[in-house]
Amino acid sequence: MVKKLRYTNALAVLLTVAGLSAPALAGSEDVVVENAWSRASIGVNRPGAAYMTVRNTGEDAVTLTGLATPLAMMPEIHESKTNSDGVSSMAPAGEITIEPGQSVALEPGGLHAMLMKLQEPMTEGENFPLTLTFSDGGKVTVEVPILGIAARGPEG
């Protein structure tokens, strides 16, 4: 399921816009996903997390409504927050609207693609496909490289 491909460039983003030919789409065909990365997991019991920048290069607002991946049964956009007492918590972020020309960063300590119920371990050096679903019915699939557990960003 997870491709046994070694990624050669952390910036390499393989984009496939499903339903590109469908004229009903409004906006999501102009979504670009950049700098996707994730950390390796220990086994499958602990949830994983993936990060990326989702850029809306079009003229219409787009709304990110969900995630899908063969790697995890329950992928979900989450947000970590740290309150004024320094206590951090994490909860589903709901739908995320990206205005034209804007981008949303999924990055450590904020929004992240939470990968719950892993179907197989996330192994350093491999990739997995992650599909972002938008409210106009469009889908964008990105190949996410799996970096080391101690990775700090898309460069490792």
Next chain:
Amino acid sequence: MQRRQLLLYGAAGAGVLGLTLFVGWWRVDGPGAPEPKGQRPLPLSAMEFRLTDHEENEVGPGNLIGRPTMVFFGFTYCPDVCPTTLSDISGWLEELGDEASEMNVVFITVDPERDTVEAMAEYVGYFHPVIRGWTGPEDQIARAAEGFRASFERVPTEGGGYTMNHTAGVFLFDAEGELVTMIDYHEPREFAVPKIRRALTEDVEGAT
């Protein structure tokens, strides 16, 4: 949809502003005031708890006196905040180079149910070798958190699992076990490393 809900809450909130202010006074300054939050952690010498490190040694706050110390709370089933803190700390330690080995760096789990000694050993093995993982019975973890004035809470998630809310900052102590400062969650390296150097220098001054 979420935004609309927020607006509704906002409107409702404005409607009961008077009541809110009263409740606010009651809770903050009035008879309902809780114990002051965000208090200073106790000195390590005044803390009392017994835990087990990831190599099965019995440990407690006394083990941390004599060298500067960084302590933080987390859990290994935490996908975002905890690995970020551990990799931030690993980066700071790399920058400190040889000085890193003059410090205690301890990750105390707030999830002892899943974070056994073996789980801690496997997990910390992926980060800087100076980092130790401590776990133990829940009452001892609670006593540790109390000493540090840290908090944690188990929160159920959909799908039957749970996650832990917890204090995310790093506690920095000098060699005598007095708090030097906190390093906030995900604090940039250029601020964090000088703070650690300060704790290391206070150690030197204390020794002369």
